[in-house]
Amino acid sequence: MRLIQWASLGLISLVAADSNLTLESxxxxxxxxxxxxxxxxxxxxxxxxxxxxxxxxxxxxxxxxxxxxxxxxxxxxxxxxxxxxxxxxxxxxxxxxxxxxxxxxxxxxxxxxxxxxxxxxxxxxxxxxxxxxxxxxxxxxxxxxxxxxxxxxxxxxxxxxxxxxxxxxxxxxxxxxxxxxxxxxxxxxxxxxxxxxxxxxxxxxxxxxxxxxxxxxxxxxxxxxxxxxxxxxFTKPLTHSKLLERDVEVSHWGGNVAFEERHWLTNRAASLKNHFSRVAYQQSAYYNPPMAALKELRFPLAIGSEDPYFIDDIGNVSTSRFRTNMREANLELKPRYPVFGGWNYSFRVGWNGDLSGYVRRLKTGSDGFVLKVPFLDGPKQVEGIEYERVVTRVILPEGAINVHFETTIPLISNTTSLHRTFMDTLGRTTLELTAINVVDELRDRELVVMYDYPFSARFRKPLTIFGGILLVFVVSWVVGNLDVSIGSKVKAA
Amino acid sequence: MSATPLHDLWEASASQPFQPTFSKDSQFQIGFTLLFIGLLLTGLFGLNNTLKNVPLYGVPASLAFG
The missing domain is CATH 2.60.40.1730 (tricorn interacting facor f3 domain)
Structure with a gap:
């Protein structure tokens, strides 16, 4: 599975290097x-x-x-x-x-x-x-x-x-x-x-x-x-995202919607003439002059977001702040190093939200639901961020059917497939949407997804586990009562 | 019929936000209790491993684990 992911990522980057044109409809x-x-x-x-x-x-x-x-x-x-x-x-x-x-x-x-x-x-x-x-x-x-x-x-x-x-x-x-x-x-x-x-x-x-x-x-x-x-x-970073993968995972039992964004950033700004000088950088930190390096990213999240994380290839990045109260939920990240011209930085951020703020039950029929999430969150920078390619996946609960979506962002492809993860029986219904050449001004654009989640699908997982464990009990009874003693059979009294 | 039918559906169901069966705060307690019952019944079944006890302990234990 991991291999396939790598292979597909390789393919994507190859295609992206070639130009986005190859995938245009x-x-x-x-x-x-x-x-x-x-x-x-x-x-x-x-x-x-x-x-x-x-x-x-x-x-x-x-x-x-x-x-x-x-x-x-x-x-x-x-x-x-x-x-x-x-x-x-x-x-x-x-x-x-x-x-x-x-x-x-x-x-x-x-x-x-x-x-x-x-x-x-x-x-x-x-x-x-x-x-x-x-x-x-x-x-x-x-x-x-x-x-x-x-x-x-x-x-x-x-x-x-x-x-x-x-x-x-x-x-x-x-x-x-x-x-x-x-x-x-x-x-x-x-x-x-x-x-x-x-x-x-x-x-x-x-x-x-x-x-x-x-x-x-x-x-x-x-x-x-x-x-x-x-x-x-223009002494500001020319932040360019080669790829943004975004997952929105809906859990009805947990009452939770989990967001995760994986960013592959690069800075198109002028590269450094000499080596990077940490002393000069620390000195400038006091008067904070405009710089072509990317130093900070701000994510204004939906109010009520919680449990954020910010990790990169090495592990947790501790230089982040999460300000949350009744009026705002701002995630402020500092990359592990200032991203100067020609440098790259890839990381992932994620957070949770309460499902009741994102999903509503349809009036017609008891099994219909409608989900509304932003198509992309991403950082909101004064100087802007451009995305070469954005892949948003909406992972619905197992057994969700009749998926319809609507967004005002021009898309180049959409597919519905199954995403298999821990303790899944069939795999979760997944809607994958791809857009190219997106900028951060579009971060307010909504994605509305309608789906049916039948009552039977909701109990599929608990019943499967029930069946499995019951089988263990039966097997343990059978095995426990096998007579494996050596010697002549002793008649049970 | 407007250009954004799904968005209209979203607006139309404004009075029906999703209500989870268990709230996030009670998830741990419910989960812990069910697992505990399950483990307890498994232990009892282990002490007295008879066919009669499969439905008596096993079925509720399995339900609790599920």
Missing amino acids: RNILPSTFKPPQHFQNVNLVRNINLEKNYVRETVNVVIENVGKEAQSEYFLPFEPGTIARIGGLEARDKKDPEKGGFVAEVAVTDEQSSTQFYKITLPTPLQPKGQLTLSISYWTLASLNPLPAQIGQTDKQYVLYTFSAYAPSAYLTQKQKTKLKLPTTDVPDAVTLPKSLNTEGKEDPQKQGTSFTYGPYSEIEAGALQEVSVRYE
Whole structure:
């Protein structure tokens, strides 16, 4: 069993190294695919938020159907290699946000080197000459790179972000603008564009405090790119989780729900120029300057959580605090060592919760239950955390059937299987959900699971043990009454 | 029918939180008592190992262990 686990973990890391793309559910398009030019972007405003260690882009665009027939498929292009790092892509009607998100799915061409697309399907086709304001938002993971790539232990860190001043689009864009929101005013380098490109004749970027603006630009052809980059101070860890495995184990007899998270973290920040100096590190601990090393992780848990643990490959890590009262349950962890750029740290944390806060009995039928848990907890950091891959397992009691789930996190796979552990007869019903390119802003998203847990299943385990022990009694009686004496048989009196 | 049927189900059953058969505080006492009864009956059965005593001691002991 352990071997299989190792093998599968190896496989996962191999696949992850290759790129997340290999596991995407995808619509394959021919390599010569060009999105039909049915649409035109009338006005496009792109906001790029660089305040966290992942990049959040929000594109608000007024689209117009310039074709002759009603259209419902809008394509969003991505550079080769970036689509595997895009997460949480959501598209909605800006004028009607209540209506919920549109269907957005990956539609890739079979050739890895060409431009890849996301396909956004409008719920109602847009009539010719009709206009619609789309609001598209997504995260790009691992897109900030430290420059210089090596710094001293207490130096400031600068990161480089490269992007296109023209918003990537598969359609002609009449008017557009890109706004950057930086975390600081310390920006040593920003690529400037000549005045001739700008519609208003200004030199780009136009700076205003911590926000930079490229544009407006008019009449930009489909697929046109203008590469620019900014380099700015970001003396914070670029915490990147290669894999997060999360278990939620439900016990009806115990009235308990047990959470466990296994993290494989790495820091993408600039690596150390010299050896790590413990003296310098201890000295800096007194005035606590900003640092590119990951020093602390904070888990705000659900109120009422108890019995937390924090262990790594060596064993229990004693540098943790658990503050719990009526209003909060905060788990504050310090890794065994400060995680500098290029260093890794893997650990597991776990805690228990009262089942009555997570499971409710359904009104219809006595055996139906509904469970609501966060899809992921994970640390909540000021600078953010990005997850390449999150595997959440919900381990239901033995004999749970008719499992249905619902979550707003885009998933790439879901399977229902059996998880066998101590004293199990058949194995526990397990729902395994996988998501890729998740960030810590999604930690409030819920996972709702509905299942039936019949009365008979509840007593299966006690009855099995009863049967087994009764057998022991019977056997002991049989064995105890065997006549194994040597010599002639003595008639019982 | 809204877009989140399961979430609605969750809200609809707000008045019925899960009530465990035994609360977490009493788990140890119940477990200990049952095991103790089980061990005691096993001991008695061991002292007087007869067919009659299989149902007399064995069945309740097994139930207690289970």
